[in-house]
Amino acid sequence: MTAWIQASALAVGTFVSEDLTCIAAGLSVRSRDLDPIIALIGCFMGIYLGDLGLWGIGRLLGPRLLRARWVAAWLGRTIPEEQVRGFGEWFDRHTAAAVLAGRVVPGSRLPLYLAAGCSGRGAGRFFFWAAVAALLWVPFLVLLAAWLGDAIVGPAEAIFGVGRIAVAVGAVVLFLLLVVARCAVDPLRRARIVAAVSRIWRWEFWPAWLFYLPVLPWIAWLSIRHGGFATVTAANPSIPDGGFVGESKHAILSRLPQRWTAPSIRIGPGEPEERIGAARRALDDLGWRPPLIGKPDVGQRGVGVRVLRTHDDVAAYLRAQPAAAILQIYHPGPHEAGIFYVRHPGEPAGRIFSITDKHFPEVVGDGSSTLEEIIWRHPRHRMQARTFLARHARQLLRVPAAGERILLGHAGNHSQGTMFTDGSHLITPALERVVDEIARSVEGFYFGRFDVRYGNPDDFKAGRDLTVVELNGVTSESTNIYDPSRSILWAYRTLFRQWALLFRIGAASRDRGAATTPHRRLLAAIAACRREAPALPIAD
Secondary structure, three states: OOHHHHHHHHHHHHHHOHHHHHHHHHHHHHOOOOOHHHHHHHHHHHHHHHHHHHHHHHHHHOHHHHHOHHHHHHHOOOOOHHHHHHHHHHHHHOHHHHHHHHHHOOOOHHHHHHHHHHHOOOHHHHHHHHHHHHHHHHHHHHHHHHHHHHHHHHHHHHHHOOOHHHHHHHHHHHHHHHHHHHHHOOHHHHHHHHHHHHOOOOHHHOOHHHHOHHHHHHHHHHHHHOOOHHHHHHOOOOOHHHHOOOOOHHHHHOOOOHHHEOOEEEEOOOOHHHHHHHHHHHHHHHOOOOOEEEEEOOOOOOOOOEEEOOHHHHHHHHHHOOOOEEEEEOOOOOEEEEEEEEOOOOOOOOEEEEEEEEEOOEEEOOOOOOHHHHHHHOOOHHHHHHHHHHHOHHHOOOOOOOOOEEEOOOOOOHHHOOEEEEOHHHOOHHHHHHHHHHHHOOOOOOEEEEEEEEOOHHHHHOOOOOEEEEEEOOOOOOHHHHOOOOOHHHHHHHHHHHHHHHHHHHHHHHHOOOOOOOHHHHHHHHHHHHHHHHHOOOOO
């Protein structure tokens, strides 16, 4: 190949992987297969053109680019337009440091250079400092690879013999060493790696499909023993499909005693402005004022739950949430619990199977770190950092004052960041009597979980202070299983007992005349909920 073809090939290679191409070029220089000048020119051309291309894409497509799904997936969050404008002012003052850091710190170059283009500021300075950064980085990496080639490729040649395989292995080894070195100087990248690796043994953060794999054979056996899986849909005859999927939360709440329930109204689907007008009229008639809780009428693991602090928040929520929604009086708590209740049909009283004590996520500022940095440094919150980054996208660059407490979430759901612990210490005969009274007020309800708010633990245990904000049916979890202080074996024992109770109650209710739901209808309801899920707004 001619020199220009070699340089062009290297330039194209940098579009796939800059570092790997520079390393491969350095190893080729070491073996005298490539002239060092050609290696440097080719790698520089590709890297510099790639940097200008990122800037140009940002300039051409504007701030809306940073809201694109692929960019949001890369960053783990979306970036609001006002943050882009603020970035432009910052970039004007720190162009040199920003561009040089973007060349070294892994994962920062794409968002940094795109944002530089989106801001439309400092074009000349960006072009200059991007060239300087590439002129510094390319010789360093190419010549480093050439210098370390004997130490890295030599052992590979002893195994694979002299040739391309040994060079390729050496390039990969050098590339991985570079990744480790770059991550070592980047605390956020280290935190991301630690969070990803920790998921292997921190089972409470496993995906639901993985966590439930060992339970599936048990559910299959119970289905055979009790006459089919649809048996579970008979466990709560008063709730459609037993509360398996797609049930109206508002319809269930409206059947509970008003004394123990947070008042709510349902806003049906329709045109956004019509729904907003209907909500305003209903709130005025009832004399309700924000704050309110907005939530989908068909809940999905806490998704779409928001605290609405103004009437404008209510309007914005209804525009973002096209499906039927609930507006509920906000209960200040500050405590929340999940009370799992069971009663066999025909028994005079039920019992509390478990209580989950919920701990809402919060962080404390140190006066020097951004909110994003604080989240990634937290040993627990970094495990669900993408949820928090998306939820607080507008203030991630803010530096909280020392000692300032920032509540990261209001939704009492594990998948939304709340920590669950076993609350068996909260169970008392007095509380059990009150919960049983509330449950028996709904004829045909035998199995499910009350999500409640309360202010004082002693009054709660005495049965004097609790407000039901939601009631879930047969697909409820005994969510104390996610207690990080408990073992996974304890969690599975609890889960196995829960499913065994569900099938026994469903079978007893069916034998007393309750109808079961055909499997085809259940599958259709599940598919409908999955279709609606992407439309739900981010939960608070």
